Amino acid sequence: MPALCWNQRRRDFYAITTDVSTEGIRFRSSSRLSPGEDLTCSIRHIGLLEARIDRAVGEEFTVSVRGGRSALTDLARQFVALSRAQDLRPEVVRVHHRIVPKQKIVQVTLDGGLGVSGHVLNISASGVALLVEQSLEIGATIQVGRKLARVMRHFTHGVGAAFLEPFEPSAVHEAMTL
Incomplete structure (x- = not known):
């Protein structure tokens, strides 16, 4: 999900959520971030959350959500509900070539x-x-x-x-x- 993040020292920047787990939310962004920074993130269809950067490696960073495990659990539920609402069904892969026979x-x-x-x-x-x-x-x-x-x-x-x-x-x- 796309997110817009910011703090008092940093201009708005965009990030994409790549994972939600008990460790926090992992994002990918072109902005270079540092562990310990506090962020406010607005995640599309989820809402605003206050977080702190725990890890930052290359283009990826992981945040812990303020409010503890219960806040993260609620966020995980929202992400799961959104993924189910998408109803993504895998496309059927056709293994064999199809033809239309003369005798139908x-x-x-x-x-x-x-x-x-x-x-x-x-x-x-x-x-x-x-x-x-x-x-x-x-x-x-x-x-x-x-x-x-x-x-x-x-x-x-x-x-x-x-x-x-x-x-x-x-x-x-x-x-x-x-």
């Missing part, structure tokens, strides 16, 4: 043996994206053509399914049929 219509067989028609949006060695009119539960095992797969995600009118036994990457091409 496929028979999808559900757990109970019911067969429905599916439309292949794309396919890779590890999975398939299908448009299906039937509601499928995440985790359900389905058969896509001759290949068993597990439903992993939903999207509008369709599902993403991972093959229980992936194809060899060389077997995935436009002319393939499931």
Whole structure:
């Protein structure tokens, strides 16, 4: 989180919080600071805090917050709440190349043996994206053509399914049929 810090002897300077722990708050700044300096810091979305510099090495410095461990605990809670509010989900890394096959219509067989028609949006060695009119539960095992797969995600009118036994990457091409 960005912070604006100052004291009576030093002009305002910017810093970025890099860690919050029982030791204090660690910042990074282009300003060169000295241990023992008192600071007032305004941290975006957190507020004002009074602190003392405990360590300063290169561009990093660590402060202890006035008010003791309870003040630091409250700050840590605020930082955790802010990080949760961001809802950062890691991006899915696609391992296998996806293609759109020429044969897009496929028979999808559900757990109970019911067969429905599916439309292949794309396919890779590890999975398939299908448009299906039937509601499928995440985790359900389905058969896509001759290949068993597990439903992993939903999207509008369709599902993403991972093959229980992936194809060899060389077997995935436009002319393939499931």
